[in-house]
Amino acid sequence: xxDSAVPHHFEDNxxxxxxxxxxxxxMVGSTVLGHMPxxxxxxxxxxxxxxxxxxxxxKEFSVPVTFTVKPGYHVYAPKPGDENAIPxxxxxxxxxxxxxxxxxxxxxxxxxxxxxxxxxxxxxxVQLVAPATKVSKSVLKLKLRSQGCDDSSCLPPATxxxxxxxxxx
Numbered sequence: 001x002x003d004s005a006v007p008h009h010f011e012d013n014x015x016x017x018x019x020x021x022x023x024x025x026x027m028v029g030s031t032v033l034g035h036m037p038x039x040x041x042x043x044x045x046x047x048x049x050x051x052x053x054x055x056x057x058x059k060e061f062s063v064p065v066t067f068t069v070k071p072g073y074h075v076y077a078p079k080p081g082d083e084n085a086i087p088x089x090x091x092x093x094x095x096x097x098x099x100x101x102x103x104x105x106x107x108x109x110x111x112x113x114x115x116x117x118x119x120x121x122x123x124x125x126v127q128l129v130a131p132a133t134k135v136s137k138s139v140l141k142l143k144l145r146s147q148g149c150d151d152s153s154c155l156p157p158a159t160x161x162x163x164x165x166x167x168x169x
Contacts, residue, residue: 041158043073043148046121051140051164055130060101065090065124065162067144075146077108077116085115086147086157090126093141093161097131117149135168 047067055061076085104125108116147157
């Protein structure tokens with residue numbers, strides 16, 4: 001009878017055992033990266049991007065981005081109409097092989113001061129262009145930057161990273 005479930009030495013043809021944490025991190029990194037929970041700024045309750053599992057090299061594709069602003073808060077629209085307001089933006093992380101073709105935002109509404117704002121559940125469509133070469137697994141990293149405000153003050157601007165693993169065919 002063996003005194004341990006873990007072998008004390010390995011031959012070249014034997015399978016090595018990985019710690020459970022390493023297995024979990026490998027699985028998370030390769031399969032569910034786009035759905036990992038992350039810390040959100042205090043004015044958001046949700047932020048996610050749902051990319052397709054695969055795309056054709058060099059072709060355009062859509063990624064729906066959804067984020068929800070907590071009740072009592074708003075964020076500034078991409079074109080707020082006030083030079084002091086920090087607009088909400090969606091951009092690619094630096095060095096990305098993807099390109100943004102367009103971003104379609106929902107209609108904003110004016111606050112009492114006439115500044116364009118967004119509140120509640122916000123659905124955005126980001127139209128992207130895939131890299132020109134095939135890649136078995138590529139990480140798409142989008143940055144959502146916004147500033148949450150209530151009727152009396154604003155929180156510091158915050159950036160949330162939204163990531164998905166995509167196969168480029």
